[in-house]
Each structure stands twice: as structure tokens, then as C-alpha cells.
Amino acid sequence: MSVTEEKRPAITTLSSNNARDWHSLAPREALDLLQVDPKQGLTQEEVTRRQEQYGRNIMTQKKQQSALVLFLLQFHQPLIYILLLATIVTLLLGEYIDSSVIFGVVLINSVIGFIQESKALAAIDALSKSMSAKATVLRDGSKKQIDASELVPGDIVLLxxxxxFPADVRLVQARDLKVDESALTGESVAVEKHTEAVAADDVLGxxxxxxxxxTVVTYGQATGLVVETGDKTEVGKIQESISSAQNLDTPLTIKIKEFSRLLLWVILGLSAxxxxxxYLRGADPADTFMLAVALAVGAIPEGLPVAVxxxxxxxxxxxxxxxAIIRKLVAVETLGSTNVICSDKTGTLTQNQMTVQQIMAGGEKYTVxxxxYRPDGEIQQDEKTAELSSNQALEQCLKAGLLCxxxxxxxxxxxxLIEGDPTEGALEVAARKAGFERRELEDQQPRQDAIPFESEYQYMATLHGGENPVIYLKGSVEAMLERCSQALLPSGEQGDLxxxxxxxxxxxxxxxxxxxxAFAMLQAGNxxxxxxxxxxxxDLVFxxxxxxxxxxxxxxxxxxxLCQRAGIDVKMITGDHAVTAAAIASQIGLKGNQKNGQLVAVTGKQLQQIGDQExxxxxxxxxxxxxxxxxxxxxxxxxxxxxxxxVAMTGDGVNDGPALKQANIGIAMGITGTDVAKDASDMxxxxxxxxxxxxxxxxxxxxxxxxxxxxxxxxxxxxGESLILLLAVVLNSQLPMQPVQLLWVNMTTSVLLGLMLVFEPKEPGIMDRPPRPTDQPLLTTKLIMRTLLVGFLMLISSYGLFLYELDQGATLAEAQTVVTTVFVVVESFYLLNCRSLVRPIGQIGWFTNPWVYYGIGAMFLVQALFIYTPFMNMLFGSSPLDGMQLLRIIGAGALVFTIxxxxxxxRFRLAAQKRKAAPKREQLA
Known part of the structure; x- marks a missing residue:
């Protein structure tokens, strides 16, 4: 019996309960706990047993709703109920074309929603693909290349x-190992790895x-012990987070649902x-039913989903x-309601291009x-161009950065662009800003040999020939100071360090x-x-x-x-170090808690200690x-x-997937973003x-x-349409409009008039006002009052003209045509008022949106066909009108516009006076 079989329970207990602690164990401890010899690896027999115990190294796909259920759920919305009702109503009226159009709108909206939700689920598939790779392992004492899905805890992998990395691995041996973890942790540069244990509560980065x-090895070599596979890896946990993240309704869809639900019950209640x-009056049941249908048609805003x-x-x-590429239509509106933006640092708020900004040489400080990476700029001292000839230490420091x-x-x-390490690229750019050319320097001082950077020594060195052979070094400050005994002075002489x-x-x-x-040099021997x-x-010279x-x-x-002025909080969430993040945030101008005049950064380790309540x-x-x-x-x-x-959340890595999906709007990076981030995002x-x-x-x-x-x-x-029909019921008079005429008004005006507001330019100061409060209803009290005002004006003008026409001997068809045309004309005039909900039209400009006038012109032309063509007369029960009737109709529209x-x-003047008085009140206070 093998040692592995004797200690089988220990493996299960550790792997399931202490998965986060592998980094705090010494390599030998980890190897002992997983019962594996690092020189032999696992036997094939043991691999088979562990595969049965732990499963394959793949991420489990969560069971999703079927495509049919997902599609049917798109119809589960109050507004869609109203449209389906309109479809049935128009079908009963025999208006098959209109019924088909309305149902077509429902179908198109549902298909779009279905496609969007299906794409969102692709994030999990992209995550699974991120783990598919080959792996080199040590098994039965021999190197083998296997599919990464066959790995088990205890496997020894060579990288x-x-x-x-094909799984989560505890490093056993590492030589100059650097790993790009940006997709997982957000760290902007490759991370140096080692085998020493770290604190148990250290965060992922x-x-x-x-x-x-x-994650990807960018430099060096390593031998690692597989400690977690499949769903238990860090990337597997991210998949679980993406699966559990909620799909949130947008502010507009929430408000439209509430409004539609209320409207649905109002329509059904009024119709009933x-x-x-x-019926109680003894009217014919068929006529009574058609009247209820007409009221429902009049109250339903058929054009609303099309317009949205x-x-x-x-x-x-x-x-x-x-x-900004929008993946989901509703994200457009959500952006307008955003009041917090959580942004990554690297590449989003920053250049993603390392840049030398300060140099200290010969005891003097310089700015760059x-x-x-564009080599435009210069070395300055006290805002004046620095003379290299006046400071030999500065010249040599720049040369060292370029040649080493x-x-x-x-x-x-x-x-x-940089080919290689961004840090080294920044050093070359700084030297070029001082006038140095790499090829020219390398011709004068060709490289003879080099010591590559090793994490053990923390420096790189290069030997250069020429008239004065020299060794240049660059590395950590500690490594350089430890080896230096002198410092180069501006004069070129050596002095005390x-x-x-x-x-x-x-x-x-x-x-x-x-x-x-830090940079140093040493004269080499001929x-x-x-x-x-x-x-x-x-004996180096600093x-x-x-x-x-x-x-x-x-x-x-x-x-x-601009965002902060608009009332939008901006927060930086990054995988970088606290000092760097706080410094960049201060330069950018973020607002938050400060200490001694500096922004305070909360670290991941501190977040672990903060409860959900606080x-x-x-x-x-x-x-x-x-x-x-x-x-x-x-x-x-x-x-x-x-x-x-x-909340709007930006991200580019695999690690950002859950937060991007959970946020009200997830924003992925198009250039540096991973497929996981893009699939989980809205934009x-x-x-x-x-x-x-x-x-x-x-x-x-x-x-x-x-x-x-x-x-x-x-x-x-x-x-107005609902009120005029209700008034006809109360007065027991003839219907001022037929159901088919109501449908005509609703559909044609929505397309030809209402949609012209799409082209309305943004109003001045749109980013100077705070975000719309989330609890503010779709229609404020002021807008509800205006809606009631215009609705009653439509009722008075249309029903008044209806009675007047009948009194003057007009036929019912003529009177109904007058009422229908009144609604069209009043809507056309009111459209001009709606170009701004606050400002008078003179303040936004009469002709800043010419599409409004094109739409009104097209509507009048279509309405003329409705009035004067025999085919339309037969189809809609309309009748030709004379000039005086048209003048009275236009007068009604002008009156509504004026009021x-x-x-x-x-209201605008009162609001302006209130704003003007506010500063005075603040001064008095």
C-alpha cells in the first residue's frame, strides 16, 4: 500500500477546507500534505484515483434556462401585456395589418432581449476556455505533456x-520567475515570484x-505543485461569482414597468x-364591447416601445x-442615470505607458x-532645460539607463511602442529626451557581456567596451547602495556617498x-x-x-x-499598490477621505476585516x-x-467579470480587455x-x-382620447372617434412626430446638473400637471369642435374626421413645446432640430391623404373637410401651443428667481 493511500483523508480535508492557505505553507509542507515526491511526481495509478476523487481540471458549466424558456420570459413584462392586448383588440376589429405591426414590435423587442441575455451567458464559456491548455508534468519520474484537464492536486508541473499556469500551483522551485497576473489581479506589471511562504491573510496579488x-509566465522558469483544480481555482471561483451575479433592471425599465403596470390596470378598469x-343602460352588448375596445385602444401608448x-x-x-460600443440597448439609458463610476487605474485613468518623471543625480533633482513612450520632452531643472555638460552624474545616469x-x-x-519590459522602455525614452541615440552609443560602447536580472540579486549589469570600458548597473536602491562606496559628482569626480x-x-x-x-557604474579593465x-x-560608483x-x-x-461636477462619484479600484494608487488618484483629482492632505487608500487586506454592515x-x-x-x-x-x-464598473481582466456583470452597467476595455470581461459587460x-x-x-x-x-x-x-370617449359615455352621445381612427392617430403620430425628438440635441448644461435620483418617478409632479393640462385642452378643443360640427349640420363622419385631425394638429404644436421640458423654445432655438419640422410636414401630408383620398375615407371612415373647418382645427392647435x-x-422664470435667491440665503446663513 502506498503512502498516498494511507494518508488519503488528509488530502481531502486540506484541499476542501484550507484552500486559501497554500501560500502560507513552506514548499516541503505542501508536498508532504499532498504526499508527492517532487523528483518523481505522481504514479499513473495515483493520478487515476485522484481524478476519481477530485474530477477533471475543468470548470463546471452551470445549468442554464433553455432557449425556449429564456425567449418566453421576454414577454413577461407589463408593457408587453398591454401591447399583446392591443394586438388582440385590433385583430378583433379586423385591422389585420395594424395587428401584425403591433405584434411585430413585440416580437422584435423580445428577440433583441433574448439575444442580449444569451450573449451575457457567453462570459462563463470564455472562462472555461481560459483554462484549456497543455501542461508539462512529472509523472512516474518522467516528463510528460498532457492536456491540462487531466491534472490533479499533487501533480508536479514544469513551467x-x-x-x-494550467491550475493553481504552489511554487516549489523558481528561477527569476515573473508572471503576468494582470487578467486576474489587475497588477499593471509582471510580478516577481518566489518560493518562500507568505502571510495567510495576504490578498491574491x-x-x-x-x-x-x-496567468502567464513572462520570464524565468519554475516547478510547481498543483494544489487546486477546476472550480476550486481562483479563476473557477470567479466563474461562480459571475454565475451568481444578478442581472439588474435599469432605472428606466424599472420606471416603465411600474408605469405600465399602473396603466394596464387603469385601462382594464376603465374599459370594464x-x-x-x-350594458346597464340597456345598450347593445356588441356596441358596448366595441366602445370598451375603443377606450382600450385610445389609452394604450402603442408607439412607446417602438420609440424606446x-x-x-x-x-x-x-x-x-x-x-463606446454598446452591447445592450438598455445600457444607453443606464449611463444617463449613473451616479458612481468605479474605474480601474491602468490604461483607463492612466496612459498604461511607464514614464520617467524625476531624476536625482549628483545631488541635484531634475524633472522630465x-x-x-513618445520621446517628446526634455530634462528640466527649475523649469529650465538642463545642461548635461554641467552634471556628469546626470549624463552617466541616463547612459546607464539606456545601455543597461x-x-x-x-x-x-x-x-x-515598447518591445520588452515597459520599465526599461521608459529609461530609453528618458535618455532620448536628453538627446542620446541608442545606436550611436552602442557603436561607441558596444556591449561585451551582461548579467541578466535575477530576483536573488535585484540588479542587472552590462559590460561595455570602447575607449573607456565600463560596467553599468541598474536595480533596486537597496542592491545598489549595498555595493556602492562612492558617488559621482556633477564635475565628474568621485565623492563620498x-x-x-x-x-x-x-x-x-x-x-x-x-x-x-538606482544606477551605478564601475570602470572595467582593458x-x-x-x-x-x-x-x-x-566598490561601485553611485x-x-x-x-x-x-x-x-x-x-x-x-x-x-466633469463627472464630479455632474454629481457623479469616481472611485479607483485597482490591483496596484496603495501608495501608487493614492498618488495617481490625487493627481487625477479624485475626492475621498484624506490624511495629512493625502488621499487614503483602503487595501484588500483591510477590506477583509470590514463587516458587511460597516x-x-x-x-x-x-x-x-x-x-x-x-x-x-x-x-x-x-x-x-x-x-x-x-454603479458603472470598468474592467479588463478575468477578475473583473463578476463585478462587471453585477454592476448596473459593466464597461470593458476594447484594447486590453479579455473575452471574459467583454462578454460580461454592457459596453x-x-x-x-x-x-x-x-x-x-x-x-x-x-x-x-x-x-x-x-x-x-x-x-x-x-x-385626451380616453377622456373624450368617457365623456361620450357619460353624456350618452355618439362616439367622437372610431377605434380604427384612434389607432391611426396613435401609430402615425408616434412615428412621424414623436420620433423626431430622437434627433433633439443635448440641452446646455446637461453635465452641470446632478444625476437623476433613483427614487424619482418617471414623471415629476410638474410634468404630471402639464400632462393633465394638455390632456384636458385636447378634450375641450376636440369635443367642443365635435359638437359644433354636428350642430352646424356636418355628418358624423365629418365630425369624427375633425376630432381626429384636432388630435393630429394639437400633437404637432405640442411637439414644439416638448423639445425642452423646462426651457421656452426661444431659449433652445427654433431651428436647432429641423427634423421636427420635417416630421410635422410629413404628418400633415399623411393626414391630408386620410382626409381627402377615397381609399382612406373607406378604410378609416373619414370624410373631406372644407377650409373653415381646417382653420378652426389649426386655431385649436395654436391655442394649446400658446397656453x-x-x-x-x-415656471422657468420662477425657477430662475429661486436659483438667484439661493446664494443670498446661503450668505445670510
Whole structure:
């Protein structure tokens, strides 16, 4: 019996209960607990047994609803109930074309919703694919390449540069190992790994003794012990989080559902009441039923879902021009209601291009202008161009950064890109800003030998020939100071090394979020052709420091300021270190808790100690979260949503998937984003730039405004139509409009008039106002009052003219045609009032939206066909009108326009006086 079989329970207990603690165990402890010899690996017999116990190294697909159920659920909405009712009503009326059109709208909306939800579920499939790979393992004492799905806990895997970790691995041996964990942790640079145990409570980004599934080895070699597979890996836990994240309704859909539910019961109630009243009067049941049907048709806003879909689609088109691709239509409106943006740091708020910003050499401090990899800028001292000839230490420090360097900067299609390590690329760019050219220097001082960077020694060294052979070194400050005995002075002479002064300068640079590298040199002997650690162990000459950072985007800083002015909180959630994150956040201008004038960053380790009850308060006050684990991002989003916040969340990595799906609107990066992030998101930025989010929010607000304008425009018509039919019932008179005429008005005016509001430009100051409160109803009290006003004006003008025409001897068909045309004309005039819900039309410009006039012209033309063509007369029961009848109808429309304009003007002036008086009250207070 093998040792593995004797200790079988220990494996099960540890793997299931202490999965988070592998990083805190020494390599030998981990090997003993999983009963494996690192030189032999598992036997095939043991692999088979463990595969039976743990299953395959794949992520379990959660059972999803069938496609049919998912499709049918799209009809489970109050507004859809109303449209289905309208479909049945028009079908009963024999209006087969109109019935088909309305049902077509329902079907199209349902298909779009079905497609969107199906795409959202693709995030989990993308996660599963991220784990499919080959793995090199040690089994039965031999190396084998197997499918990663066959791995089991206890397998010994061998990794080298370019390999993807096939499971969660405890490192047993590591040589100069660097791993790109950006997709999982958000860390902006490759992480140096080692085998030493770390603290049990260290967050994911600080578990340097571990390698995680789906991350990639960028440098070095390693031997690892598989400790978690499949669903128990960190990426597997993310899949579980994505599956459990809620699909939230948007603010608009919530309000429309509430409004539609209320409208549904009002329509059914009124129709039932009318039917009952007429039936009790002894009216013919068939006529009574048709009257109830007419009332239902008049009250149903058939054009609302069409308008919502088209307005959102146009918003998608506008946002695409501002580099934001919308994957789900409702995201357009959600952006307009957003009041918190949780943004990643690297590439979104920053350039994602390391840039040297400060240099200290020869005891003097310099600043470097210019951002990113483009070599535009200069070395300055006291805002004046620095003279290299006046400081030999500065010249040598820049040369060391350029020559002790394995990366290159190249221009491709107008873009400057780094081939190699971004840190080394930043050093070359700094040297080029001082006028150095790499090829020229390498011709003068060709490289003879090099010591590559090793984590054990924390430096790189290169030997260069030429007239004055020299060894240049770059590395950590500690490694350089330990080996230096002298410092190069500005004159070129060597002087005493003031280590304390240098350490003070390093602390200052680090407090500003700069990553600091130190540089040194050593004169080489003539004819020396190789360099090793013995040559560089002591007596080096210290040259200086270069401090670099991934600088904030200028446009992102402006966008953040604009968002904050618009009442939108911006929070940074990043996998980077707290000091760097806080420094960047301060430069960008984020607002949050401060200490000694500096923004305070809450780390992932601190979040672990904060309970769910206290978290919402802390999240509200904090602007920066650093070293955050994937599940903590999800927790932060939920904490904000518990305060009724509408949250937009950006992300690009696998780790961002759950938070992107949970957020009210998930925003993925188009350039650096993983498939998982994109599939879980509602919107994708094509330029990975925060300023594009601000632009999308602005467009979203404009779309929401226009949707509100459409609703405020269309409801008075439905109200007026319902009231005129109810009045006819109360007075026991003839119907002023036939059901088919009601349908004609509702459908044609929605398309030809209401949809022209889609093209209404954004109103001035749209980003100067706070976000719309989440508890604010779709229609405010003021808008409800205006809706009632216009609805009653439509009732009075249409029914008054109806009675007048009958009194003048007009036929019923003529009188009904007059009523139908009154609604069309009044809606046309009222459309001008609805171009702004607050400002008088003179303030927004009469001709800033010419589409309104095109729509009115088209509506009048179509209505003329309705009135004067025999075919339409036969189809809709209409009749030709004379000139005086048309004049009276236009007069009714002009009267409504005038009254509403006066009401808006009064409200606008009162609001302006209130705003003007507010500062005075504040001063008195």
C-alpha cells in the first residue's frame, strides 16, 4: 500500500477546507500534505484515483434556462401585456395589418432581449476556455505533456517563459520567475515570484509563492505543485461569482414597468366600467364591447416601445462615435442615470505607458517632461532645460539607463511602442529626451557581456567596451547602495556617498507613487570580456535615481472633473499598490477621505476585516481601493448598490467579470480587455480611455431626456382620447372617434412626430446638473400637471369642435374626421413645446432640430391623404373637410401651443428667481 493511500483523508480535508492557505505553507509542507515526491511526481495509478476523487481540471458549466424558456420570459413584462392586448383588440376589429405591426414590435423587442441575455451567458464559456491548455508534468519520474484537464492536486508541473499556469500551483522551485497576473489581479506589471511562504491573510496579488490558473509566465522558469483544480481555482471561483451575479433592471425599465403596470390596470378598469355602465343602460352588448375596445385602444401608448427601442438604438450610434460600443440597448439609458463610476487605474485613468518623471543625480533633482513612450520632452531643472555638460552624474545616469537595457522603443504606424519590459522602455525614452541615440552609443560602447536580472540579486549589469570600458548597473536602491562606496559628482569626480540623503530622496519619490530604480557604474579593465557577480559585489560608483510612473491621462483628469461636477462619484479600484494608487488618484483629482492632505487608500487586506454592515459607509467615503481581490470588487459594487447607487464598473481582466456583470452597467476595455470581461459587460471602450465613459454618460443623459420628452408628449394624447370617449359615455352621445381612427392617430403620430425628438440635441448644461435620483418617478409632479393640462385642452378643443360640427349640420363622419385631425394638429404644436421640458423654445432655438419640422410636414401630408383620398375615407371612415373647418382645427392647435408656452415661461422664470435667491440665503446663513 502506498503512502498516498494511507494518508488519503488528509488530502481531502486540506484541499476542501484550507484552500486559501497554500501560500502560507513552506514548499516541503505542501508536498508532504499532498504526499508527492517532487523528483518523481505522481504514479499513473495515483493520478487515476485522484481524478476519481477530485474530477477533471475543468470548470463546471452551470445549468442554464433553455432557449425556449429564456425567449418566453421576454414577454413577461407589463408593457408587453398591454401591447399583446392591443394586438388582440385590433385583430378583433379586423385591422389585420395594424395587428401584425403591433405584434411585430413585440416580437422584435423580445428577440433583441433574448439575444442580449444569451450573449451575457457567453462570459462563463470564455472562462472555461481560459483554462484549456497543455501542461508539462512529472509523472512516474518522467516528463510528460498532457492536456491540462487531466491534472490533479499533487501533480508536479514544469513551467517556462510563455507558459500559462494550467491550475493553481504552489511554487516549489523558481528561477527569476515573473508572471503576468494582470487578467486576474489587475497588477499593471509582471510580478516577481518566489518560493518562500507568505502571510495567510495576504490578498491574491501578494501571494508571491503561488501561480494561478490562466496567468502567464513572462520570464524565468519554475516547478510547481498543483494544489487546486477546476472550480476550486481562483479563476473557477470567479466563474461562480459571475454565475451568481444578478442581472439588474435599469432605472428606466424599472420606471416603465411600474408605469405600465399602473396603466394596464387603469385601462382594464376603465374599459370594464364603461362596458358595465352601457350594458346597464340597456345598450347593445356588441356596441358596448366595441366602445370598451375603443377606450382600450385610445389609452394604450402603442408607439412607446417602438420609440424606446429606436431612441436607444440612435444613442448606440452616437456613443459609437465617441468610442463606446454598446452591447445592450438598455445600457444607453443606464449611463444617463449613473451616479458612481468605479474605474480601474491602468490604461483607463492612466496612459498604461511607464514614464520617467524625476531624476536625482549628483545631488541635484531634475524633472522630465512629456508623457508616454513618445520621446517628446526634455530634462528640466527649475523649469529650465538642463545642461548635461554641467552634471556628469546626470549624463552617466541616463547612459546607464539606456545601455543597461534589453528593451527597445519603436514607432509603428505613428504610435510609439515598447518591445520588452515597459520599465526599461521608459529609461530609453528618458535618455532620448536628453538627446542620446541608442545606436550611436552602442557603436561607441558596444556591449561585451551582461548579467541578466535575477530576483536573488535585484540588479542587472552590462559590460561595455570602447575607449573607456565600463560596467553599468541598474536595480533596486537597496542592491545598489549595498555595493556602492562612492558617488559621482556633477564635475565628474568621485565623492563620498551619502546613503541617508539618498534614502530620504527615495522615500519622497515613493510617496508620490514613483517606482524608483538606482544606477551605478564601475570602470572595467582593458581587455575585460566578461562580467559576473564577483566584479559587481563592491566598490561601485553611485550615479543616481530615476523615478517613473504610469502617468494619468490628461483627458481622463478633465473627464473626472466633469463627472464630479455632474454629481457623479469616481472611485479607483485597482490591483496596484496603495501608495501608487493614492498618488495617481490625487493627481487625477479624485475626492475621498484624506490624511495629512493625502488621499487614503483602503487595501484588500483591510477590506477583509470590514463587516458587511460597516462596508457601505466606508465605500461611500473612500475614493481609492488598492490590492483588491476579485471577490472584493464584487463586494464593493454590491455595497454601493445597497445604497441605491447606480454603479458603472470598468474592467479588463478575468477578475473583473463578476463585478462587471453585477454592476448596473459593466464597461470593458476594447484594447486590453479579455473575452471574459467583454462578454460580461454592457459596453466596450474602443480606446480604453476614461474620457470616453464621460462622453457616454453625457450621451446617456441626452437619450434619457429625449425619452422623457417623448413620454410627456405622447401621454396627453392617450389621456385626451380616453377622456373624450368617457365623456361620450357619460353624456350618452355618439362616439367622437372610431377605434380604427384612434389607432391611426396613435401609430402615425408616434412615428412621424414623436420620433423626431430622437434627433433633439443635448440641452446646455446637461453635465452641470446632478444625476437623476433613483427614487424619482418617471414623471415629476410638474410634468404630471402639464400632462393633465394638455390632456384636458385636447378634450375641450376636440369635443367642443365635435359638437359644433354636428350642430352646424356636418355628418358624423365629418365630425369624427375633425376630432381626429384636432388630435393630429394639437400633437404637432405640442411637439414644439416638448423639445425642452423646462426651457421656452426661444431659449433652445427654433431651428436647432429641423427634423421636427420635417416630421410635422410629413404628418400633415399623411393626414391630408386620410382626409381627402377615397381609399382612406373607406378604410378609416373619414370624410373631406372644407377650409373653415381646417382653420378652426389649426386655431385649436395654436391655442394649446400658446397656453403651454405661457405655463413653461412662468415656471422657468420662477425657477430662475429661486436659483438667484439661493446664494443670498446661503450668505445670510
Amino acid at each position: 517556462q517563459s510563455g507558459d500559462k 501578494d501571494r508571491f509563492s503561488m501561480g494561478f490558473a490562466s 366600467a364603461v362596458f358595465l355602465v352601457e 427601442t429606436i431612441m436607444l438604438a440612435l444613442g448606440v450610434s452616437k456613443m459609437a462615435k465617441r468610442r 517632461t512629456g508623457l508616454g 537595457n534589453d528593451s527597445t522603443v519603436k514607432e509603428t504606424d505613428g504610435q510609439w 551619502d546613503k541617508q540623503s539618498i534614502e530620504t530622496q527615495v522615500e519622497q519619490m515613493a510617496s508620490e507613487g514613483l517606482r524608483v530604480l 581587455g575585460q570580456s566578461r562580467v559576473d557577480h564577483e566584479h559587481t559585489s563592491s 550615479l543616481g535615481l530615476q523615478g517613473m510612473i504610469d502617468p494619468p491621462r490628461k483627458e481622463a483628469m478633465e473627464a473626472v472633473a 462596508l457601505p459607509d466606508i465605500v461611500e467615503k473612500t475614493a481609492v481601493f488598492a490590492r483588491v481581490a476579485p471577490e472584493q470588487k464584487l463586494r464593493l459594487v454590491k455595497a454601493l448598490q445597497s445604497r441605491d447607487r447606480v 466596450v471602450l474602443t480606446d480604453d480611455n476614461f474620457s470616453s465613459i464621460e462622453g457616454a454618460v453625457e450621451e446617456g443623459r441626452g437619450v434619457f431626456d429625449n425619452l422623457t420628452k417623448f413620454i410627456v408628449w405622447t401621454l396627453p394624447t392617450n389621456l 403651454v408656452s405661457i405655463e413653461k415661461q412662468i
